[in-house]
Amino acid sequence: MSNSRNNLSRSARVSHCRLFASGPFKNVYAGHYTGGARAGEACVAKESKSGSVYEAAYFEEELTIICRTQQLIDDWHDAAIINKRILLNTPQIWIYRTTGTKAPVEPTFGPTGLGPDRICSFFYLRRRG
Template identity: 60%
Template sequence: MAYSRNNDATAADINRDRLFATGTFKNVWQGRYISGARTGQACVAKEFKSSSVFEDHYFQEELNIIDRAQYIIDNWHAANIVNRRILMSRPQIWQYRRNGRKALVEPFILNFQKFNSNTGWIPNSRDSWCEAMQALSHFSYHITGGQFLLCDLQGGTHGDVFILSDPVIMSASYSCGPGDLGPKGIHAFFRRHQCTRFCDTRWIKPRSSAKSEFSKRRGTTMVSRVPTRQTRLSLARRTR
């Protein structure tokens, strides 16, 4: 895939002595690849906070979201809207050799920042990348005929390239995981969306005058929340 960033590795050492970051739904641990083309480079392992982390459903759902986001990004580039590249960071499901626990592993992203949330939050300081990301969200709704909205856009800039990681997709059918707030979430997002110079006036928007049911917040709003549980462990790519 031309517009993606991949592991290109088969094993990694993950430092479990210190939590690197935590989000609404996942904990993040940092490590380094020890086998493959990226040997020596930094990576991250993302684990669900749910006690049901051994269930394939949660991981497969995450990969399905990434696949749909990739489709949107590929179409974004085909439309030639901006002259900069947006790459989708594509994690893989790996397993710890010691305990069999699963994690989503992907290359580490420098200069991490967030450009919008699934409730329509955007940062106060807005540069050209921020404007492009708001347009990407709007474009996603248009290109899918109003069925999906790519949002919660975050990642890191590397010159004229942006690496997108861990996005949310909201749908008309609540089919895209816990960050999918459905049609009401899509309406809430667009009530707060302000088109930028990269948006096209022909792009569709949802028609609704209803008051938003979701408060605007920087973090990811989930339709359900699940609890937490838990050395240096070795991760290997899961073969399927």
């Protein structure tokens, strides 16, 4: 049984009209997958507040942390340390076609409340090749 949720998609549309969530270092924007196995499902793009992050090392470190977290979750599951299933969203680093800015994109748990009539000013994303 997999303990991770992955993109499984080729493209997404992300709305910058409305902030989905915000933290100390990142803004999160909601969207939906437009291609691949998750087409039509909700996703989020997480963008750095300090401006565009271009250094590959930043994204490599972020993905390394997620990979290590996944290893811990898998180890807990295999050892039956907890009696609940934990799922980790595993993002991919995608690039905005319009700006070239990189952002982690991942599936969303649960509904986003983002209907087709509330979406505007889309930026298309493509997976980094």
